[in-house]
Amino acid sequence: MTEYTYPIIFGVIVGTLSRILMLRTDYRQYPTYLHGRVIHISLGFIAAALGTVAVPAIMEKEFTAVTFLTIAASQFREVRNMERNTLTELDAFEMVPRGKTYIEGIAVAFEGRNYLVILTSFMGTLAYLVFNIWIAVIVVILCFIIIKKLMSGSNLKEIVHIEHCPIHFEGAGLYVDDIYIMNIGLPERQQEILKYGMGFVLTPKNFDIRTTIANFGQRQAILHDVSVSLGVFHDSGTPALVPLIKRDLDTGRIGVFVLPQDRDIDKAITTIGAVPVLENAIRKPSESKASKKEGTPHANRESSSGRYHNEQSKD
Amino acid sequence: MRIEKAVLAVITTNKAKIDGGAPIFLCDTSEEMENVAKNLEAILDGISHALSNEMQIIVKH
Numbered sequence: 001m002t003e004y005t006y007p008i009i010f011g012v013i014v015g016t017l018s019r020i021l022m023l024r025t026d027y028r029q030y031p032t033y034l035h036g037r038v039i040h041i042s043l044g045f046i047a048a049a050l051g052t053v054a055v056p057a058i059m060e061k062e063f064t065a066v067t068f069l070t071i072a073a074s075q076f077r078e079v080r081n082m083e084r085n086t087l088t089e090l091d092a093f094e095m096v097p098r099g100k101t102y103i104e105g106i107a108v109a110f111e112g113r114n115y116l117v118i119l120t121s122f123m124g125t126l127a128y129l130v131f132n133i134w135i136a137v138i139v140v141i142l143c144f145i146i147i148k149k150l151m152s153g154s155n156l157k158e159i160v161h162i163e164h165c166p167i168h169f170e171g172a173g174l175y176v177d178d179i180y181i182m183n184i185g186l187p188e189r190q191q192e193i194l195k196y197g198m199g200f201v202l203t204p205k206n207f208d209i210r211t212t213i214a215n216f217g218q219r220q221a222i223l224h225d226v227s228v229s230l231g232v233f234h235d236s237g238t239p240a241l242v243p244l245i246k247r248d249l250d251t252g253r254i255g256v257f258v259l260p261q262d263r264d265i266d267k268a269i270t271t272i273g274a275v276p277v278l279e280n281a282i283r284k285p286s287e288s289k290a291s292k293k294e295g296t297p298h299a300n301r302e303s304s305s306g307r308y309h310n311e312q313s314k315d
Numbered sequence: 316m317r318i319e320k321a322v323l324a325v326i327t328t329n330k331a332k333i334d335g336g337a338p339i340f341l342c343d344t345s346e347e348m349e350n351v352a353k354n355l356e357a358i359l360d361g362i363s364h365a366l367s368n369e370m371q372i373i374v375k376h
Contacts, residue, residue, distance in 0.1 A: 172365035185365035185372075188354055239376060240362045 004056040007128040007136075011055070014140045015048020015121030016041065021144060022113045022151055040110070043079060047072065047114040051121030055129060059180045074116065080111040093235055096227040096243060101217020105278045109151070116147050146158045156222070157208045157273030160202040167199040167257060177201050179255030189240050196233045196241075198263060200256040200272060208284050210252030215281035219245040222256060222275050229271040231261030323359045324373040326352045332370065345369070 003203045023040055050072045057065035084107040091097045120143040128136035156162070163176040167189055174181040176199030184190050204210045212218060223243045227234075244256040260268060285291060326340045326348050327333050340355070342348040345368065352371045354359040363374040 181363040182362075185363035186349060186356065188349070188353060189356075189363070237357060237360055239360060240356065 001294065004129070006128035008052050008056065009123045010128050010136060011052030011121040012045065012048045014124045014143075015051055015117045016045045018120040018140075018144060019044025019113065019117045022116070022147060039214065043114060044117050045050065045077075045115040047076070048121040051118035052125045054122055059129065069118070072114075076111050076114040079114060080107045083107040083110045088252075094224070095232055095236075096224050097220065097271045098224045099217045099220030101278050101280050102221040104217075104280055105276070107164035108279065113151065116150065119143065120147065144176050153279065154277045155273060156202070156213075156275045158206055158278060159277060160213060162269050162272050163201050163203070164269065165196045165199045165201045165255075167194065171196070174257065176246075176255035179246055179253065180222075181244050181246050181255060181257045184240055186240075192241070193259070196259045196263070196298055198258055198260060198265070198268060200268065202254045202256060202272070204252055206228070206286075208286050210286060212277065212281050213254050213285075214247055214252065215278070218278050218281035219254065221278055221281075222272060223258065224260050224282040226256075226260065226268065226271050230258075230264075230268060233259035233261055319376075321375045322372050323361050323375050324355050325370065326355065326363075326373070327370045329369040337372075 001095075019041060023037060023044075050069060053100065054066055054069060084103055087103040087106060088100070091099075092105065120140060123143055124136050124140045127139040167174060167176050167181075169175070169184070171185045172185055172190075173262070174184050174193065174197075176192075179201065184193060202213060204213055223245060227243060232243065234243070241259055243256075245254050245256050247254050256272065324338045324339045324340060325336075326331055326342060328342050328345060328348055330339075330341055333339055340351050341357065342351055348369070348371060355361075355373050356363045359373050359375065361375045363371050363373055366373050
């Protein structure tokens, strides 16, 4: 037993606990039972150990020992690859796929969570060694609160208004509100769609969000989450019954057409609202220098940039 | 190159409007046309789209 034994045990325990705190199995069914969890808790334990032993290493003036944190970094990048590969392989077998953007988002989250574990263990052990266990406990609780805040991104309901709009046909064209979805040729199929289909219109709350919800990955994430939560009236061999999202080019609204098995409007709106806003889909055109300089209304800016783009492509 | 979309079949009651390309299925009545389109949709795993009252195409998406 050395003076570092208890602080190290403390750091490893709080680090692993923080990983367990961040490991949730929810409606997205990920990570699933036991094996997936064991992998992530074990990696969390390793991350906790790495974060913890860095503190005594620094105190013993073994500065080179800190370099092994870089090994940890490359190790956790591997975690990200592992998650990406697994989910991409499985995505081919989903009836409504997650899409690459969603998968990348999940993979990034898994990598990031291991770094948060390192941070918690490091801070916990440091506080224990410099002050005492009680200060360390307070520091760890603060870290847990920060983690809770960091790991929760925003949801769709925070950035868009969601309303239910009945679907209708104009000739063979399927519409949600006034947004064209697709052409369905067979009257029988049209009847099925009118019976089982539901339409929702998502109106962006500000200019930046238009681009975010227009992202194909974000749209696919919405369809996937709705299909997982409410079931889907679709099978191989019925490609006409596929859920779709189309965009209203004038206003940037998006029309969601889904065929859920559970046709509860409130539940569907809640589900769409709970879809995470994917980190990789977020765009902030209003932050660009050009936007700040001009100071013109957004609509004008959009059309002028569109014209510029067209002229460019002609060249 | 992977072909994203392709017209797999054309079902029509008006032969004068169509020629060449994809397989063409001639029908006498619109009921027959719908029936053929329904079967082809299931067989070819494509979606049946209506271009007019007398013409449907099966498209692979």
